[in-house]
Amino acid sequence: MFEISWPWVFLALPLPYLLKRFNKRTANIPTLRIPSFEHNPLLTGHNEQKAQTVSMLYWLFWICLCCAFSNPKWLGEPISLPNEGRDIMLAVDLSGSMKEQDMEYQGQYVDRLTMVKAVLKNFIEQRQGDRLGLILFADTAFLQTPLTRDLNTVSQMLAESQIGLVGRATAIGDALGLSVKRFSQKKDSNRILVLLTDGQNTAGNLTPEEALLLAREEGIKVYTIGVAGDGSNNRFGLFGMNALSSSSSLDEKLLTDIAEQTGGLYFRAKNVAGLQRIYQELDTLEPIASDVQTFRPQNALFYYPLLVALFLLLVAAIKPWFYYKKSSLNGEYP
Incomplete structure (x- = not known):
């Protein structure tokens, strides 16, 4: 039109x-008229x-x-935008232990972060209509991508993340606290946090217990995922010692408490299938409806x-x- x-x-x-x-x-300029010139072609x-x-x-x-x-x-022609969806924040651990190669993916063992990236890439692509954000944490936590419907940007930011980008420790409390801060600006939101880690809380300014209280007050539902193999990849080091720590450092009790007290669930991801289980669970959540938006x-x-x-x-x-x-x-x- x-x-x-x-x-x-x-x-x-x-x-x-x-x-x-x-x-x-308005012009007042005197002019001289010559009659003989008027008929000169x-x-x-x-x-x-x-x-x-x-x-x-x-x-x-x-x-x-x-x-x-x-x-x-x-x-x-008018194009309708999605008028309902979920607000999901992804918190991904980038601590040094995420480089351990004890995760089986496509017939071979890869490091934990590689497997998380591969599975989350597919997960992000299936979140059409949802708003996703990305938090990366290690020594501390920082917001890599705010809540947005631009899923390609979230996927790209995750793909570009590297181990050691923000240190080598694990600040679970800071990651949870940062998500509370971001969700406090979204009053009409599902407020879902998916936290993926392979260790214990060893750093940060906020303890997991303190952050958990804030998350409960704000009504944030936390799904925790423990990323660690089951020790089946038995490769040995120079002196016959197992070169992989497997799941010895994974604090499953803390992750379970965080999930249960916020109304979420805890998943143990030993392989791809373990991580993919969260797909169906998130799909059952009731989306938040909003006003219909269209653009031309x-x-x-x-x-x-x-x-x-x-x-x-x-x-x-x-x-x-x-x-x-x-x-x-x-x-x-x-």
């Missing part, structure tokens, strides 16, 4: 004519024709310029009349020069 944003601009169309009339009335014919042509070009230029300033555009794609058209106006201005500027060259060739001017 064609639409003009500022139709009132066309009120300026008669402005050049009004200015010309006003100048004629050499002096009047070409000048009158040239003046009329240039005047027409300037009028067309002004009309096109007004059309451009009125901001014409073409509106596409817009294509700006102002540059078409603007280009025509510039072309006409160029023609009007060089046309007197052509008149002069033509008259010189015909011997009309000395």
Whole structure:
């Protein structure tokens, strides 16, 4: 559908004519009229024709310029945006232990963070209509991506995260506390936190117990996921000792308490299937409905009349020069 944003601009169309009339009335310049010159075709014919042509070009230029300033555009068909969804914050552990290769993925053992990235990538793609955010934590926690429906950005930020980016320890309390702070700005939200870690709380300014109290007060539902293998990858080090710590450092009791006291669930992810179980659970949550939002794609058209106006201005500027060259060739001017 064609639409003009500022139709009132066309009120300026008669402005050049009004200015010309006003100048004629206010001008008080004496002129000398020579009757014999009035009927001389050499002096009047070409000048009158040239003046009329240039005047027409300037009028067309002004009309096109007004059309451009009125901001014409073409509106596409209305597109409805998702009007319901969940607000889910993902908190991913980047501590040093996440590099241990005790997770089986696609027939081989990979480190824990690689497996988490691979599974969460698919998880994020299935969150159409939901708003997702990303928190990364180790020595401390920081917000990598605020809640957004731009799932591609969340997936990219997760893919670019690296072990050691924010230290080597594990600040579970800080990650939980930061999610509480972010969710406090979303009153009409499900307030769901998915916390993935492979260790115990060993750093941070906020203890898990303190953060848990804040999460309960704000009504945040926390799903905790313990990421650690079951010790089946028996590879040995230089002196016959197991090179992998497996799940010895995983504080399952803390993760279970956090989940149960906030109304969530605890999952032990020993492999891909363990992580994927959370898909079905989150799908059963009731989405938060919001007002229906629609938008119409817009294509700006102002540059078409603007280009025509510039072309006409160029023609009007060089046309007197052509008149002069033509008259010189015909011997009309000395």
